[in-house]
Amino acid sequence: MSTTPSFPPQSFTQPPIVARLDASPTLATVAHALRTGAIVAPADVGVIDLVGSGAVACMQGLLTNDVEKPGDGAFIYGALLTAKGMILTDGWVTRMGETVRMVVPGTGRERALAVFTKSIPPRLARVTDRTADLVVLRLAGAHALALAGAAQLALPPGPGRTITAPEGEVARGPDGVPPPFALQVVADPAHAEALTARLTAGGAALADAAALELARILTGWPGLASEVDEKTIPQEVRFDEIGGVSYTKGCYTGQETVSRLHFRGHANRVLLGLEFDGEPDHQDPLPILRGDKEVGRASSVAWVPDPGPSGPAAGRWMGLAVLRREVETATMVRAGGVDARVVGLPLPLRRHDPA
Secondary structure (H helix, E strand, O other), rough: OOOOOOOHHHHHHOOOOOOEOOOOHHHHHHHHHHHOEEEEEEOEEEEEEOOOOOOHHHOOOEEOOOOOOOOOEEEEEEEEEOOOEEEEEEEEEEEEEEEEEEEEHHHHHHHHHHHHHOOOOOOOOOOEEEEOOEEEEEEEEEOOHHHHOOOOOOOOOOEEEEEHHHHOEEEEEOOOOOOOOOOOEEEHHHHHHHHHHHHOOOOOOEEHHHHHHHHHHHHOOOOOOOOOOOOOOHHOOOOOOOOOOOOOOOOOOOOHHHHHHHHHHHOOOEHHHEEEEOOOOOOOOEEEOOOOEEEEEEEEEEEEEEEOOOOOOOOEEEEEEEEEEOOOOOOOEEEEEEEEEEEEEOOOOOOOOOO
């Protein structure tokens, strides 16, 4: 199956940065499309295939989530961990026959490749980096599925499933907690270009990776370069809520830490939302203070346009924060020189003014 990977101690210690999306006309267009239609955008990701009779078993021994139980055609979110249970990279896994594909954030590509090449015997599965060969399109928005269907894109039979269509591999996000996108299509460049043209002709807004970042922030999903640092364990960044970890599957790298925390303790940090009273300063890192005590850090900050009676320029600053668990929602804190209110996730799209 898999062996515990070992890495040089300096390999994955890059400090997190604050993901920041400032106000712009483009962002206003994206926010409107997410609320009323859909966006289509190429994702900044790495694509890695495991191919062979042992591909499923090997991934089962590495991923925080269950690859075997959902069966063929599954689309699963999870993470690869260090032996101590810290997140190396998160990602989305598809299972089609003897091919298991993992799509990871661009910053996690080398980490995932290192895990797979060190852990997976070639006799069980062949590891291939497909990043340069394939384009990953993601569709997000309130009517993404309807627009995709109108563009005659074949759709998976249900949430958390994937199919092979003429355009490429089409996967549908999970049910329950809102995912950061509705559909993911992995295709060669020519098919991706043709599909993008069909979707935009049908009403989807053509966007970029920053638009997908806004969708991620609004839905409250962790970002590898922002919410996750070298000491982050899955439960600290909502893996329980978003279905990114299984407590019933067999062993996997880092499982001992994750299971012990689940059954015998609790995470000391949690991922929550922020509503700022003004524009936070450009700082990196961006510490959060309650009184004179530092209680966490703001990890993602975005201007969220809120078109309405006040006009297209209306909106507010919102974001994500990794906070000490004793900081509850509705607590007032200070970050980046302004006051902010701690809120639950996903982020509310209407302002909640103080009483």
